[in-house]
Amino acid sequence: MQTISVKAALAQLDVLAGQDVTLEGILHFAFERIALEHYPLSESAGHSSSLSLWTGAGSLGFDVEACRKLNGKRVLAQGTLSGPDPRLGGCGHMSAYPAELLLRYLTKWPQQV
Numbered sequence: 741m742q743t744i745s746v747k748a749a750l751a752q753l754d755v756l757a758g759q760d761v762t763l764e765g766i767l768h769f770a771f772e773r774i775a776l777e778h779y780p781l782s783e784s785a786g787h788s789s790s791l792s793l794w795t796g797a798g799s800l801g802f803d804v805e806a807c808r809k810l811n812g813k814r815v816l817a818q819g820t821l822s823g824p825d826p827r828l829g830g831c832g833h834m835s836a837y838p839a840e841l842l843l844r845y846l847t848k849w850p851q852q853v
Contacts, residue, residue: 792832814849
Protein backbone atom coordinates (compact mmCIF):
# COMPACT_ATOMS: atom_id res chain seq x y z
CA MET A 741 0.00 0.00 0.00
CA GLN A 742 1.41 3.38 -1.04
CA THR A 743 2.01 5.98 1.68
CA ILE A 744 0.44 9.37 1.01
CA SER A 745 0.32 12.68 2.87
CA VAL A 746 -2.69 13.93 4.79
CA LYS A 747 -3.23 16.75 2.26
CA ALA A 748 -3.13 14.27 -0.64
CA ALA A 749 -5.68 12.05 1.11
CA LEU A 750 -7.98 15.02 1.75
CA ALA A 751 -7.65 16.17 -1.86
CA GLN A 752 -8.75 12.69 -3.02
CA LEU A 753 -11.34 12.13 -0.27
CA ASP A 754 -14.18 11.52 -2.73
CA VAL A 755 -12.19 8.62 -4.23
CA LEU A 756 -10.49 7.30 -1.07
CA ALA A 757 -13.46 7.41 1.37
CA GLY A 758 -14.19 3.89 2.59
CA GLN A 759 -10.80 2.58 1.52
CA ASP A 760 -7.81 1.43 3.54
CA VAL A 761 -4.96 3.94 3.32
CA THR A 762 -1.49 4.47 4.74
CA LEU A 763 -0.81 8.07 5.69
CA GLU A 764 2.21 9.95 6.93
CA GLY A 765 1.81 12.87 9.26
CA ILE A 766 2.41 14.39 12.67
CA LEU A 767 0.51 12.82 15.55
CA HIS A 768 -1.34 15.24 17.80
CA PHE A 769 -2.49 13.41 20.93
CA ALA A 770 -4.25 15.59 23.48
CA PHE A 771 -7.55 15.85 25.32
CA GLU A 772 -10.35 16.35 22.76
CA ARG A 773 -7.84 16.47 19.90
CA ILE A 774 -6.48 13.20 18.56
CA ALA A 775 -5.45 13.94 15.02
CA LEU A 776 -3.00 13.34 12.22
CA GLU A 777 -1.64 16.64 10.92
CA HIS A 778 -0.09 17.20 7.52
CA TYR A 779 3.70 16.81 7.32
CA PRO A 780 5.60 19.10 7.07
CA LEU A 781 3.86 21.39 9.54
CA SER A 782 5.12 24.42 7.58
CA GLU A 783 2.58 23.44 4.88
CA SER A 784 -0.21 22.77 7.35
CA ALA A 785 -3.38 24.85 7.57
CA GLY A 786 -4.62 23.72 10.98
CA HIS A 787 -7.73 21.55 11.20
CA SER A 788 -8.42 21.85 7.46
CA SER A 789 -5.21 19.94 6.68
CA SER A 790 -5.61 17.42 9.51
CA LEU A 791 -7.85 14.46 10.10
CA SER A 792 -9.36 12.98 13.21
CA LEU A 793 -8.10 9.60 14.44
CA TRP A 794 -10.38 7.14 16.21
CA THR A 795 -10.42 3.46 17.11
CA GLY A 796 -14.14 2.79 16.77
CA ALA A 797 -16.77 1.99 19.33
CA GLY A 798 -15.44 -1.42 20.36
CA SER A 799 -13.32 -2.42 23.29
CA LEU A 800 -9.99 -1.47 21.66
CA GLY A 801 -8.57 1.96 22.24
CA PHE A 802 -5.41 4.01 22.05
CA ASP A 803 -2.31 2.94 23.95
CA VAL A 804 -2.14 6.22 25.83
CA GLU A 805 1.49 5.93 26.91
CA ALA A 806 2.69 5.00 23.41
CA CYS A 807 0.68 7.85 21.87
CA ARG A 808 2.11 10.33 24.39
CA LYS A 809 5.61 9.27 23.32
CA LEU A 810 4.69 9.74 19.64
CA ASN A 811 2.90 13.06 20.20
CA GLY A 812 4.38 15.73 17.94
CA LYS A 813 6.39 13.18 15.97
CA ARG A 814 6.14 12.01 12.38
CA VAL A 815 4.21 8.74 12.15
CA LEU A 816 2.68 6.24 9.75
CA ALA A 817 -1.02 5.57 10.25
CA GLN A 818 -3.05 2.85 8.54
CA GLY A 819 -6.79 2.52 8.58
CA THR A 820 -10.05 3.20 6.80
CA LEU A 821 -10.61 6.77 5.63
CA SER A 822 -14.06 8.33 6.02
CA GLY A 823 -15.54 11.63 4.94
CA PRO A 824 -17.67 13.91 7.08
CA ASP A 825 -21.02 12.88 8.48
CA PRO A 826 -23.56 14.73 6.30
CA ARG A 827 -25.70 15.57 9.36
CA LEU A 828 -22.76 17.13 11.22
CA GLY A 829 -20.68 18.51 8.35
CA GLY A 830 -17.40 17.29 9.78
CA CYS A 831 -15.54 14.60 11.71
CA GLY A 832 -14.01 14.26 15.15
CA HIS A 833 -14.41 16.50 18.16
CA MET A 834 -16.89 19.29 17.47
CA SER A 835 -16.95 18.14 13.79
CA ALA A 836 -13.79 20.21 13.31
CA TYR A 837 -12.05 17.93 10.80
CA PRO A 838 -12.80 17.29 7.12
CA ALA A 839 -12.18 13.53 7.46
CA GLU A 840 -11.34 10.77 9.92
CA LEU A 841 -9.27 7.63 9.98
CA LEU A 842 -10.52 4.50 11.72
CA LEU A 843 -7.08 3.56 12.96
CA ARG A 844 -5.77 0.04 12.64
CA TYR A 845 -2.01 0.63 12.92
CA LEU A 846 0.15 3.50 14.17
CA THR A 847 3.94 3.55 14.32
CA LYS A 848 6.91 5.90 14.34
CA TRP A 849 8.05 7.07 10.91
CA PRO A 850 10.66 4.51 9.80
CA GLN A 851 13.40 7.00 8.89
CA GLN A 852 13.52 8.59 12.37
CA VAL A 853 16.62 8.01 14.46
